[in-house]
């Protein structure tokens with residue numbers, strides 16, 4: 001994240017994910033602009049009203065005119081009030097729409113993000129999504145209506161010139177001062193807003209990591225290392241945002257001082273104009289009010305520029321995320337197989353995780369026939385789970401081919417592939433929601449009968465049937481409230497539901513006792529008839545479910561055959577290794 005400050009701001013056209021919701025709000029922005037224009041007009045009229053009262057009503061004691069003028073003014077003030085409320089309402093409506101549309105686009109992109117490209121810290125990513133607020137605040141805030149005020153600066157200056165002649169030079173002289181102050185601080189502001197965002201994401205990163213792993217953090221006594229990281233992140237962020245606020249106040253305060261100077265300057269120089277009889281008392285007051293109004297929008301623009309920097313930084317970062325390639329074949333939806341046979345082939349597959357120095361898989365080749373049951377075995381870190389991740393298309397091979405039903409997996413639509421490959425991974429991750437939500441995952445085509453069937457096979461039904469809320473029991477974050485074994489049985493039911501033609505199970509019995517494992521195996525044996533099974537395990541007992549074993553070592557296939565052939569090969573390997581050891585010892 002430190003590199004954020006070096007990020008080049010985007011040039012050229014605004015990306016579609018932002019321009020589209022903004023375009024959709026064109027109608028609202030037009031209404032806002034109209035309201036702002038009317039409000040400006042009313043301000044001019046109010047100044048002229050004051051001039052008329054001083055020049056015509058006061059000297060002539062014209063009470064009738066005053067009543068008429070006052071009624072007119074009250075009507076204008078009422079309109080002004082109503083328009084300001086409407087303007088705020090329209091701006092909020094635009095904000096809500098921009099929020100919804102951008103949020104939807106970003107969330108969809110995160111779901112489709114390719115794991116090899118888009119992976120970053122969860123906290124950093126969630127912090128980035130929060131930056132939608134910065135964009136929304138910029139594009140849908142009352143501040144942006146200040147842009148409408150800009151043309152009115154010229155109109156107001158013209159009115160001052162018409163009333164006060166050369167007095168217009170006073171507010172005119174203030175304009176370059178405010179503009180230069182605002183522009184001069186921009187490069188620094190850009191850097192500081194990038195630093196502030198970087199600090200913000202850093203904080204978010206530590207926070208999410210800590211909360212997400214609070215049990216481990218406490219039990220492993222990891223609090224102090226995280227506290228230290230948090231302190232550093234907070235200090236960095238506080239320092240950057242302090243500097244940003246400090247610098248941002250410079251042009252805003254210069255604009256404020258310029259506004260007062262314009263007002264008082266007109267009053268002071270106006271005295272000379274009155275002495276020359278080139279200006280009336282009322283004209284002086286109107287000019288001084290209008291002079292303040294010339295500079296005020298520039299102050300707002302200075303403020304807008306500050307926010308524009310934060311919005312630009314947020315835009316750049318979110319755009320980087322949005323420009324990441326998504327899963328599936330580039331430029332097309334990908335193939336959808338209505339019926340999948342379930343054959344899997346790895347052809348000379350090499351795979352290295354993004355950023356990793358070592359290959360996790362090296363020249364891996366095997367072919368699994370539809371309905372075949374294969375056990376993947378090997379020491380820890382030998383590449384078993386990596387094979388599973390590649391089969392469901394979480395990553396693409398670095399080189400080589402992975403074919404499902406003879407089709408390169410890169411041509412298949414991930415959304416169509418995944419319901420056909422039931423997968424249970426080691427983390428057994430559950431989501432907030434009911435047990436039903438966790439098993440069905442909003443797959444409307446699946447009914448309760450199938451949910452109960454899958455739960456009976458995974459043995460989840462046994463404990464779910466006994467709890468009063470049953471499948472409607474609400475689970476907290478990540479399945480909190482259930483034991484490890486219960487979570488695993490629910491995750492297993494989720495993998496089995498819909499009877500997908502390919503099933504991948506990574507240590508499906510790691511959290512259950514021996515007796516439960518025995519019953520589960522009997523159920524699974526019946527369940528997997530005619531379906532392709534890939535079973536990853538360290539438990540020899542589970543291998544009774546398979547009729548073929550592929551053995552991996554350091555990312556390579558070192559044995560492949562029936563369980564008997566593989567155990568014969570293992571014994572041979574052990575004998576050779578033992579002999580080598582003996583030789584070395586001798």
Ligand SMILES: Nc1ncnc2c1ncn2[C@@H]1O[C@H](COP(=O)(O)OP(=O)(O)OP(=O)(O)O)[C@@H](O)[C@H]1O
Pocket residue numbers: 353354356360378379380381382383384385386387
């Ligand atoms: N996300 C990742 N990024 C980088 N390297 C990874 C990642 N996941 C795994 N690896 C590395 O890839 C190699 C294979 O890991 P994999 O998870 O496939 O092993 P495994 O055989 O399933 O191990 P285990 O039996 O412990 O589950 C390991 O060396 C591991 O360090």
